[in-house]
Amino acid sequence: MSDISPPDKAAGSDARGEKSDSAFRTISEVSDDLGVPQHVLRFWESRFSQIKLLKRGGGRRYYRPDDITLLKLIKSLLYTDGLTIKGVQKLLRDGPGAERIASERDCAPSPKPIPMIVDREGLERMMAELTAMRDDLRAALSLAA
Numbered sequence: 001m002s003d004i005s006p007p008d009k010a011a012g013s014d015a016r017g018e019k020s021d022s023a024f025r026t027i028s029e030v031s032d033d034l035g036v037p038q039h040v041l042r043f044w045e046s047r048f049s050q051i052k053l054l055k056r057g058g059g060r061r062y063y064r065p066d067d068i069t070l071l072k073l074i075k076s077l078l079y080t081d082g083l084t085i086k087g088v089q090k091l092l093r094d095g096p097g098a099e100r101i102a103s104e105r106d107c108a109p110s111p112k113p114i115p116m117i118v119d120r121e122g123l124e125r126m127m128a129e130l131t132a133m134r135d136d137l138r139a140a141l142s143l144a145a
Contacts, residue, residue, distance in 0.1 A: 024054065024062040033068070034075055044074055047085055050092055081123055 019025070031038045045051050045061075050070055054062040063071070077083045077091065 022065055024064060025068060027061045030063050030068060030071065034071060036075060041071065044071065048074060048089065048092065082127060
């Protein structure tokens with residue numbers, strides 16, 4: 001009986017079978033990684049032109065590492081910071097450093113994550129103001145009822 005060792009892992013994967021950081025990911029892998037359903041990722045693709053994934057035969061999607069970084073930012077802005085789709089679109093289009101981010105994304109020679117400049121304090125201030133306005137409206141509506 002001869003010793004037969006298992007086939008080598010694909011290049012770019014580690015001992016546990018995980019892909020390298022620079023590997024492309026399928027929609028199911030990205031969905032699992034972000035904890036977001038696949039249909040939400042497809043919806044975001046239709047709303048955010050900055051997501052430039054590859055589509056192969058049969059419509060199979062492959063996400064680049066910078067797409068995944070962008071999707072993580074979009075998820076955070078939508079779910080954690082409470083921005084709307086239009087708000088995130090505007091932030092990505094017109095926000096601080098939007099031109100730099102766009103040029104890095106289009107001209108980057110390597111798949112490095114795009115550093116996003118987000119004014120967290122400004123967003124927190126806006127959130128506090130919106131929360132106060134909501135509370136004022138609730139109080140006014142309860143007095144009117």
